[in-house]
Amino acid sequence: MxxxxxxxxxxxxxxxxxxxxxxxxxxxxxxxxxxxxxxxxxxxxxxxxxxxxxxxxxxxxxxxxxxxxxxxxxxxxxxxxxxxxxxxxxxxxxxxxxxxxxxxxxxxxxxxxxxxxxxxxxRRTDRRRFSARSVSTDVVSALDDAARPFGGVLHLAFGSDRAHVADAMREAAERQREQVGYAAELQRWTHRYAGAHDGIPAGSRLEGPPPSYHDLVLRWFPSGTLHQPRDGADHRDGSALAILTAVDEHPVSVLRAGEALSAVLLEATAQGLGTTPITQVLEVPETRDHLRQVVGAHRPPVVALRLGWPEPFCEPLPAxxxxxxxxxxxxxx
Ligand SMILES: Cc1cc2nc3c(=O)[nH]c(=O)nc-3n(C[C@H](O)[C@H](O)[C@H](O)COP(=O)(O)O)c2cc1C
The missing domain is CATH 3.40.109.10 (NADH Oxidase)
Structure with missing residues (x-):
């Protein structure tokens, strides 16, 4: 005691x-x-x-x-x-x-x-298109430094690794949509009862069809009221894609990976980066296996992260x- x-x-x-x-x-x-x-x-x-x-x-x-x-x-x-x-x-x-x-x-x-x-x-989860400015490896290595004290390691997916992860994300979005109970659960957490203080409100969900940026397909949410940034409409979304891995799949290691995720997101926010954590691709067994192959068998992937520089002058996101x-x-x- x-x-x-x-x-x-x-x-x-x-x-x-x-x-x-x-x-x-x-x-x-x-x-x-x-x-x-x-x-x-x-x-x-x-x-x-x-x-x-x-x-x-x-x-x-x-x-x-x-x-x-x-x-x-x-x-x-x-x-x-x-x-x-x-x-x-x-x-x-x-x-x-x-x-x-x-x-x-x-x-x-x-x-x-x-x-x-x-x-x-x-800090906010930002699902909008980011600017074309690329995220340097120095910035990604500062995020990796933030994750390490909690057993997390960031794997930057580029080139053919990125193409594999992007394919897996697309497949996960399709498979999960077909899964029994998934749509009802999504509906429950996006259409809350009056006075609820949880769920994903319309102001944080993009208007229109599911967003797809360059090669990335994000989790689909029912259409909301959030606009894409007006500036730079012709630009390609320059976001980087990183995978956070844990020591192993023991529940304590996954809990600590959550601490690492928080450290990465707060460091990214401090540096001015926008972030989207994405677990959909790890919730479908087949696509989870694809990610395991990308990051190597010895450390399990626990969350994918889209990281990008917001367009200048875009609307601040509501909390x-x-x-x-x-x-x-x-x-x-
Ligand atoms: C473990 C975890 C998994 C998440 N998975 C996704 C995801 O697959 N797609 C997505 O758009 N947001 C995802 N999010 C973001 C949450 O929806 C977001 O944190 C929540 O709505 C609260 O909003 P805020 O981050 O802006 O405070 C995830 C967040 C966490 C912590």
């Missing part, structure tokens, strides 16, 4: 959970539940927020929870605290995914974590909704 949390520690943990809710999650289902106990904070999966027809292996849930855990870590650092985190496998018996204890950060906050903290509120703190955090003494 650690020492009971004192008032300012409880305050810091509450404030950090309030910032961690901004983490991305598949279909914005927000599959997390936090419990603040006498001497620690626990992160659980909220089982009512799983996507059984889209994410049958539960990897999307673990990645979303990992993103929330990394956001929490960064928010605590920004408040002057260091998080000691014990990761545990996803367990239907109710054991938490992670247990967080805190202590004052003796060395203060490093420059990268400060940049990531500032990026939390600015997607989040459930309020009292719906995601329970306090027990």
């Amino acid at each position: 650690s020492a009971p949390l004192v008032g300012r520690e409880r305050e810091a943990l509450r404030a950090a959970v309030a910032r961690a809710v901004r983490a991305p999650s598949e279909h914005n289902a927000q599959p997390w539940r936090w419990v603040l106990g006498a001497d620690h904070l626990d992160l659980h999966v909220d089982d009512s927020r799983r996507l059984p027809f889209t994410d049958d292996r539960g990897h999307g849930v673990l990645l979303g929870c990992g993103c929330a855990l990394h956001h929490l870590r960064v928010a605590l650092a920004d408040l002057g605290w260091r998080a000691d985190i014990r990761h545990q496998p996803d367990d239907p018996g109710g054991r938490p995914l992670a247990r967080v204890c805190i202590r004052p950060a003796a060395d203060g906050i490093d420059a990268r974590t400060r940049r990531h903290a500032a990026a939390i509120d600015r 997607t909704p989040r459930r309020p703190l009292d719906r995601v955090l329970t306090e027990v003494e």
Whole structure:
């Protein structure tokens, strides 16, 4: 047992959970539940927020929870605290995914974590066409550096690798559309009831037919109200495609890969890049195998990332909704 949390520690943990809710999650289902106990904070999966027809292996849930855990870590650092985190496998018996204890950060906050903290509120999933400007390998290697402390490695897919991934993305989009239950689940998370604070709202979904950029076909969502940028309409989308890989497929490794994903997305946002995380191609067994061949058999791919420079002067994206703190955090003494 650690020492009971004192008032300012409880305050810091509450404030950090309030910032961690901004983490991305598949279909914005927000599959997390936090419990603040006498001497620690626990992160659980909220089982009512799983996507059984889209994410049958539960990897999307673990990645979303990992993103929330990394956001929490960064928010605590920004408040002057260091998080000691014990990761545990996803367990239907109710054991938490992670247990967080805190202590004052003796060395203060490093420059990268400060940049990531500032990026939390600015990060968005951007599904629009990006500008023709290419993403340099230096930028991709800064994103890879951000992923490595959490066991993540980024594989930049270009040339024939990119063509294979693009083919697999197209095939996954077609196969998943035919899958029993998939369309109903997508409908449920894109057409929420009044007062819901989750799901993907129309303002974050593109108007018109499913977007296809150069060789890339993205996950299709019901048509929304988001416009493509007006400028540069003749330009080719210059986005890079990268695959984040994990140490292995153990649930703790996938949870940590979620932390790596958050670190990559926040670093990309800090650098001014737009990002689209894409798991569709990893949710269909056949196309997942194609990606395994692209990245090499020893590290499983967990998420694909589209990275690009937004067109100058394009409309800022609206923030997607989040459930309020009292719906995601329970306090027990
Ligand atoms: C694990 C994971 C998988 C995702 N998969 C996709 C995807 O396949 N296609 C897509 O357009 N967005 C995908 N997203 C983005 C989510 O839809 C997005 O994070 C969510 O709607 C919240 O919006 P925000 O990222 O703008 O805050 C994914 C996000 C996560 C964390």
